[in-house]
Amino acid sequence: MKNAIRDLRATRGWSQAHLAELLDVSRQTVIAIETGRYDPSLPLAFALAKLFEQPIESIFFPDQETA
Numbered sequence: 001m002k003n004a005i006r007d008l009r010a011t012r013g014w015s016q017a018h019l020a021e022l023l024d025v026s027r028q029t030v031i032a033i034e035t036g037r038y039d040p041s042l043p044l045a046f047a048l049a050k051l052f053e054q055p056i057e058s059i060f061f062p063d064q065e066t067a
Helices: 005-012 016-023 027-034 042-052
Strands: none
Touching: 005 016, 005 027, 016 027, 016 042
């Protein structure tokens, strides 16, 4: 799943470590989410949406549209 986490984080001037601290996850988890190697759990996705004050749909989007 693709996402806009890196851009949203950069806009706020936050490091990966700072975002990880705010979410109570490891920096490696933030890296994996940003690169699309890891899809966050639903509670983590909601936490990200709340933190960035964005709807989940504007942060996460599928790699391909299904018919």
